[in-house]
Amino acid sequence: MSLKETAGPLLLQPATLEEAWRLRSRHGFAALPVAGGTLLRTQWENGVLAPPSVLLDLRRIGGLADIGPQPDGSLRIGSQATLSAVLKAPASAGWPLLREALRMIAAPGVRNLGTLGGNIASAVGDSLPALLALDAELEWYDGASLAGQSLEAWLEERRAGAAPERRLLAAVTLPAPGGAAGAAGAAGEAGGAGEGSGRARAASGNGAGAGGAEGACAADFSGGHASGGRWHAWRKIGRRESFTPALVCVAAAGGPAAPGGAPGAWLRLAAGGGSAPPQRLRLAERAALAALAASGDAARAAAAAFEAALTEYAPAGDAFADADYRRRCAANLAAAAVWEGWTARGGERR
Numbered sequence: 483m484s485l486k487e488t489a490g491p492l493l494l495q496p497a498t499l500e501e502a503w504r505l506r507s508r509h510g511f512a513a514l515p516v517a518g519g520t521l522l523r524t525q526w527e528n529g530v531l532a533p534p535s536v537l538l539d540l541r542r543i544g545g546l547a548d549i550g551p552q553p554d555g556s557l558r559i560g561s562q563a564t565l566s567a568v569l570k571a572p573a574s575a576g577w578p579l580l581r582e583a584l585r586m587i588a589a590p591g592v593r594n595l596g597t598l599g600g601n602i603a604s605a606v607g608d609s610l611p612a613l614l615a616l617d618a619e620l621e622w623y624d625g626a627s628l629a630g631q632s633l634e635a636w637l638e639e640r641r642a643g644a645a646p647e648r649r650l651l652a653a654v655t656l657p658a659p660g661g662a663a664g665a666a667g668a669a670g671e672a673g674g675a676g677e678g679s680g681r682a683r684a685a686s687g688n689g690a691g692a693g694g695a696e697g698a699c700a701a702d703f704s705g706g707h708a709s710g711g712r713w714h715a716w717r718k719i720g721r722r723e724s725f726t727p728a729l730v731c732v733a734a735a736g737g738p739a740a741p742g743g744a745p746g747a748w749l750r751l752a753a754g755g756g757s758a759p760p761q762r763l764r765l766a767e768r769a770a771l772a773a774l775a776a777s778g779d780a781a782r783a784a785a786a787a788f789e790a791a792l793t794e795y796a797p798a799g800d801a802f803a804d805a806d807y808r809r810r811c812a813a814n815l816a817a818a819a820v821w822e823g824w825t826a827r828g829g830e831r832r
Contacts, residue, residue, distance in 0.1 A: 561599020
């Protein structure tokens with residue numbers, strides 16, 4: 483470990499994940515994990531958060547920025563991997579929804595510094611809806627072992643007002659492309675948020691984000707289709723054309739059938755934006771799938787998703803957009819994604 487004394491916070495630079503945990507424990511968990519520090523710097527400058535007395539710099543820990551495929555076809559992304567590195571990594575090509583979401587986060591300079599782990603740890607990062615739609619699993623280090631937890635379960639804890647996270651975020655794992663695991667199925671079934679499978683490896687992070695300014699709303703819509711009828715969609719509405727955090731963002735992934743399973747479409751929908759943690763829209767998923775199964779009509783499925791999302795989504799309002807505006811935007815964006823996905827229109831530029 484190296485230790486640097488400055489006029490500001492005490493900076494600790496552990497060489498291993500285990501040492502990082504010991505140092506954080508020694509300082510009563512007041513030591514704040516940091517890597518790029520992009521969100522933290524913005525919060526300090528704006529007076530939203532007081533600078534901590536101790537910073538835990540995780541960039542010296544080897545292997546924490548690794549990005550690579552796993553034997554089961556999943557993708558493991560170390561939480562210290564920068565947003566730019568994830569975008570450029572050949573291994574992430576099979577998860578275009580994540581790439582599209584990351585491409586719309588802040589400016590290139592911020593993406594070069596900010597880490598995926600920091601964007602996740604903020605609990606409001608714009609990557610989170612896409613990661614929810616991809617059924618991501620988080621890997622945590624608690625000082626004794628690594629353990630998995632679904633991203634959905636962790637975000638639900640944040641929404642419920644859980645205590646600040648003491649564990650170190652080690653990595654995020656995305657299931658192999660094409661699977662419908664964790665998705666609502668044709669009969670409207672969907673598993674609840676819960677603990678992950680326990681996949682666990684190594685890395686850790688905290689901090690990434692973007693500032694914002696007043697301006698006209700702007701939107702970025704993208705999507706695509708893959709082999710086997712799988713599709714995805716990404717929608718983001720901000721206060722200006724680019725380099726802005728989302729007022730509302732919606733991610734969707736779906737397909738005509740669960741590979742190797744019973745016939746029937748599958749769907750994942752998630753929404754976020756603003757100061758409330760993003761959420762999986764499971765009621766909207768079930769409603770859309772039930773309507774599609776009953777009518778075979780993508781327009782009816784989209785209408786059902788809209789009505790359910792209006793009831794289900796619970797955003798937070800602020801000075802830029804109230805909760806009702808965000809809710810209605812999310813419902814409209816979810817409906818558009820569902821309709822375009824199941825009418826083979828994904829990937830068209832709107």
